[in-house]
């Protein structure tokens with residue numbers, strides 16, 4: 001569904017690459033978390049999929065099409081196949097909930113009857129039934145994010161991108177948002193979500209791609225926020241420990257021996 005082939009992205013000549021030789025394939029229907037320190041390239045990864053930016057080197061393919069071949073005229077049509085949700089919601093402040101969602105349908109020319117029928121269904125799906133007439137400032141952060149999600153999916157995109165969608169929300173509200181994202185994914189939408197939220201990544205156990213300085217440092221099915229590496233206990237048995245243990249001395253005070261060599265390969 002989404003394929004990065006030898007992709008590098010440098011924003012300005014002489015600057016360090018934001019992405020550096022990334023090769024990744026995301027299948028249709030996958031739910032993928034993008035994790036990594038601030039500045040590691042997560043938003044850049046999403047912007048390339050949205051074709052807000054072009055790769056400096058390599059190719060990004062979405063549904064078999066190289067994004068570098070899409071003309072300016074073809075861009076709006078391409079972007080219709082993608083929904084996007086941001087940390088800061090980005091609702092239209094002077095429009096009510098219904099109008100915020102309806103707007104996404106109006107701009108692609110859907111007729112009023114279809115809009116009147118579709119918007120209430122999508123609002124119900126995100127748990128906002130009865131709130132159609134509220135203005136954004138009359139909603140909680142979690143409710144505003146639900147509106148943003150409704151707007152992102154109302155045109156049935158095949159891909160949903162989310163850049164820190166729970167970044168402004170408390171843990172309980174975040175769980176509600178993730179339940180919605182999960183349901184959207186179960187209905188067949190491919191989801192790629194950049195996040196710093198340990199708890200969500202660890203509780204959902206989906207694919208985790210970790211970026212470090214613009215390169216893919218880890219790519220795990222059913223992964224955790226922090227990578228786990230094998231260590232050998234003093235009795236010879238093995239267990240998995242968080243990656244910050246990688247700096248563990250050959251025999252540290254806890255008596256654990258790292259089960260990898262100096263190159264980081266498992267022994």
Ligand SMILES: Nc1ncnc2c1ncn2[C@@H]1O[C@H](COP(=O)(O)OP(=O)(O)OP(=O)(O)O)[C@@H](O)[C@H]1O
Nearest residue numbers: 011012017018036037038039040041042043044045
């Ligand atoms: N428009 C831009 N112009 C120049 N450099 C940029 C631009 N956008 C991002 N960068 C640089 O590219 C690198 C990757 O940034 P990016 O926003 O992709 O990281 P991120 O992992 O999403 O970070 P965060 O978690 O803080 O959102 C950083 O060094 C950043 O300074």
